Amino acid sequence: MNKYKPVGKIGEGTFSDVLKTQSLRDGNYYACKQMKQHFESIEQVNSLREIQALRRLNPHPNILMLHEVVFDRKSGCLALICELMDMNIYELIRGRRKPLPEKKIMNYMYQLCKSLDHMHRNGIFHRDVKPENILIKEDTLKLGDFGSCRSVYSKQPYTEYISTRWYRAPECLLTDGYYSYKMDMWSSGCVFYEITSFHPLFPGSNELDQISKIHDILGTPAKKTLNKFKQSRAMSFDFPFKKGTGLSPHVPNISPKSLSLMYAMIEYDPDQRIGAHQALQHPYFRELRTAEKQAVTMHRKMRLAENIVGQESINLWCISKDGNRQHSHRKTQQNPIRHHGPSYAIELPKLNVSGVTKLTSYPSPTFHSVFTTPATNGEVPVLQPIKYIGTNHKSEKQKELKSSMKQYHLPTIERRGGGY
Numbered sequence: 196m197n198k199y200k201p202v203g204k205i206g207e208g209t210f211s212d213v214l215k216t217q218s219l220r221d222g223n224y225y226a227c228k229q230m231k232q233h234f235e236s237i238e239q240v241n242s243l244r245e246i247q248a249l250r251r252l253n254p255h256p257n258i259l260m261l262h263e264v265v266f267d268r269k270s271g272c273l274a275l276i277c278e279l280m281d282m283n284i285y286e287l288i289r290g291r292r293k294p295l296p297e298k299k300i301m302n303y304m305y306q307l308c309k310s311l312d313h314m315h316r317n318g319i320f321h322r323d324v325k326p327e328n329i330l331i332k333e334d335t336l337k338l339g340d341f342g343s344c345r346s347v348y349s350k351q352p353y354t355e356y357i358s359t360r361w362y363r364a365p366e367c368l369l370t371d372g373y374y375s376y377k378m379d380m381w382s383s384g385c386v387f388y389e390i391t392s393f394h395p396l397f398p399g400s401n402e403l404d405q406i407s408k409i410h411d412i413l414g415t416p417a418k419k420t421l422n423k424f425k426q427s428r429a430m431s432f433d434f435p436f437k438k439g440t441g442l443s444p445h446v447p448n449i450s451p452k453s454l455s456l457m458y459a460m461i462e463y464d465p466d467q468r469i470g471a472h473q474a475l476q477h478p479y480f481r482e483l484r485t486a487e488k489q490a491v492t493m494h495r496k497m498r499l500a501e502n503i504v505g506q507e508s509i510n511l512w513c514i515s516k517d518g519n520r521q522h523s524h525r526k527t528q529q530n531p532i533r534h535h536g537p538s539y540a541i542e543l544p545k546l547n548v549s550g551v552t553k554l555t556s557y558p559s560p561t562f563h564s565v566f567t568t569p570a571t572n573g574e575v576p577v578l579q580p581i582k583y584i585g586t587n588h589k590s591e592k593q594k595e596l597k598s599s600m601k602q603y604h605l606p607t608i609e610r611r612g613g614g615y
């Protein structure tokens with residue numbers, strides 16, 4: 196940790212203090228997440244869910260970037276050195292009166308859905324999506340705090356207490372641990388509402404009140420849905436019929452498309468709830484998808500132009516240096532671009548360097564394929580050498596204690612149905 200100079204405290208969570216630090220090597224600023232828990236060995240550090248998830252999900256434009264893991268064996272202190280962001284979503288909207296421009300909300304929601312899509316495709320679900328865990332820097336949004344995440348292939352029921360109550364999906368509230376990745380969509384729908392209205396959607400004061408707040412707006416669910424939940428709950432429950440006000444009276448000024456996506460995300464039944472990949476295809480995001488496609492096309496054209504210019508200058512250099520066309524000729528034969536014009540088959544691998552294009556280069560998955568076949572990104576990245584050791588205040592908003600030891604092995608992507 197002597198390679199980093201602490202500058203000030205920027206955040207605090209249940210499990211960590213987050214400091215702004217400056218690297219003495221490159222002079223850049225980073226966020227240093229100093230874990231409150233002490234560790235006995237590197238093996239114990241490596242088994243930390245958060246580290247495993249970040250390594251598997253990095254790099255992606257909408258996932259917080261892990262720069263370095265620093266562990267001090269003597270003191271047992273552990274710090275995650277991450278990219279420094281400006282603030283979290285809760286801080287962005289706190290005390291604000293003027294609504295955020297609709298374009299900004301759309302842009303943030305698009306990026307949030309992209310982070311979820313990437314995570315779910317890679318066999319991980321977050322389990323604690325909430326405004327405090329969504330970080331922004333200028334117009335870029337990144338999902339952080341993977342301390343509660345799980346493998347989608349791990350065996351239910353999940354016994355530990357998870358997710359902050361206000362963002363907890365009905366299946367988490369009403370079953371004995373039979374929930375999965377769709378719970379992240381519910382939480383994100385609640386965040387969508389909150390960045391639109393600046394109020395939490397379901398601010399329940401306890402679990403029963405949480406359900407009641409959900410029913411106040413969505414109404415009690417169909418019997419079929421409740422019966423599904425009842426099958427995975429030891430204790431029986433029933434709710435007297437309630438109609439629900441719907442979302443519209445609470446967000447009167449939003450567009451119909453925006454409302455439609457919001458409803459799809461907070462669908463009561465997880466089987467009917469929209470998934471992240473589907474959400475990205477929703478008409479609400481049409482404009483952004485078009486802009487993205489145009490940017491990709493432009494990028495391809497630019498790379499192509501660069502290649503041609505680069506190739507020509509190599510050829511010219513070869514000719515002038517050697518006075519020998521043979522060498523130049525061999526070069527042009529090696530690179531068919533010069534003779535045969537552009538080929539996307541040649542260009543695409545270069546585009547994959549950027550995370551955004553990497554996402555678009557996935558085989559277009561049906562929703563099922565994400566969870567019935569191994570994830571597309573192959574193996575878990577190898578751990579980099581571990582180096583050392585290492586207060587925006589946690590919001591006063593209601594928070595419940597999560598499991599204190601957040602260190603478990605994340606099953607490899609290929610493993611299905613197993614788990615811990």
Ligand SMILES: Nc1ncnc2c1ncn2[C@@H]1O[C@H](COP(=O)(O)OP(=O)(O)OP(=O)(O)O)[C@@H](O)[C@H]1O
Pocket residue numbers: 205206207208209210211212213226228259277278279280281282283327328330339340342587
């Ligand atoms: N990379 C970062 N850049 C800027 N701020 C950050 C960064 N990482 C975390 N923070 C701030 O620190 C706060 C706490 O971080 P984080 O949620 O990762 O800690 P935690 O101990 O896991 O919290 P929790 O109690 O939610 O489990 C965040 O809400 C955020 O405001």
